[in-house]
Amino acid sequence: MTSPYFEQAHEFVREYLMDKGAVPEEIRRYRYHHCLRVAAIGRAVAEAENLDADRLELACLLHDVGKFDSARPVDHGRTGARIVRPFLASLGMDSGEIEEICQGIAMHTDGLWNTPEASPDYTGELEWDSEPSVLARCVGDCDNVDRYGTYRIHDTMTWWRFHELTIPEQIERIDSYLVKIERERSYTCATPTCQSLWESALDEHHDFFTRLRRQISTCTPYLPYS
Numbered sequence: 682m683t684s685p686y687f688e689q690a691h692e693f694v695r696e697y698l699m700d701k702g703a704v705p706e707e708i709r710r711y712r713y714h715h716c717l718r719v720a721a722i723g724r725a726v727a728e729a730e731n732l733d734a735d736r737l738e739l740a741c742l743l744h745d746v747g748k749f750d751s752a753r754p755v756d757h758g759r760t761g762a763r764i765v766r767p768f769l770a771s772l773g774m775d776s777g778e779i780e781e782i783c784q785g786i787a788m789h790t791d792g793l794w795n796t797p798e799a800s801p802d803y804t805g806e807l808e809w810d811s812e813p814s815v816l817a818r819c820v821g822d823c824d825n826v827d828r829y830g831t832y833r834i835h836d837t838m839t840w841w842r843f844h845e846l847t848i849p850e851q852i853e854r855i856d857s858y859l860v861k862i863e864r865e866r867s868y869t870c871a872t873p874t875c876q877s878l879w880e881s882a883l884d885e886h887h888d889f890f891t892r893l894r895r896q897i898s899t900c901t902p903y904l905p906y907s
């Protein structure tokens with residue numbers, strides 16, 4: 682079972698992201714697939730938490746539509762909400778449902794649903810004057826769960842160009858990343874299900890990089906250089 686709006690929203694996301702020709706194709710493709718994975722996480726979380734699974738799945742599917750459209754990366758949720766609102770209205774969706782989905786999308790990057798003064802997009806006008814629902818808060822949580830999914834290990838090591846680093850450089854990178862992972866543990870999710878998925882994702886990262894560090898370190902006593 683899925684939302685009656687899912688297929689149209691899926692097509693909208695795919696076209697919207699993949700048509701951004703100025704962005705390298707692999708980056709567009711990653712973002713599109715990430716949206717699909719976050720949608721799946723959203724459905725699973727909603728079903729476990731007795732939330733509206735169609736609605737959370739849809740919000741998660743659409744959450745990164747504004748990824749390539751904002752002046753500051755942190756604003757892409759609020760930009761995305763402005764792109765998504767007329768699309769959902771064109772499907773004939775109820776306005777309360779639209780606003781819950783859009784508020785979740787708007788706040789998924791930094792927890793702020795209205796544009797902060799520091800943003801170039803700031804107009805002084807409030808888009809929302811009420812606190813977000815649990816479902817709206819789950820959008821950012823589900824995004825975070827996928828951001829720290831197994832794929833992120835590959836992405837991180839590719840970003841570091843890990844295979845080009847010396848062993849001391851590799852160990853240094855791993856150590857600072859382990860500190861970052863520990864800092865992420867202060868993030869609190871809106872539901873126990875998200876919290877559990879989030880903590881498991883961080884544990885997986887911690888375990889992998891701790892093991893990798895241990896393995897790399899076994900050869901250092903034999904090396905004539907540091």
Ligand SMILES: [Fe+2]
Nearest residue numbers: 744745789790
């Ligand atoms: Fe995002």
Ligand SMILES: [Fe+2]
Nearest residue numbers: 715744745824
């Ligand atoms: Fe995302």
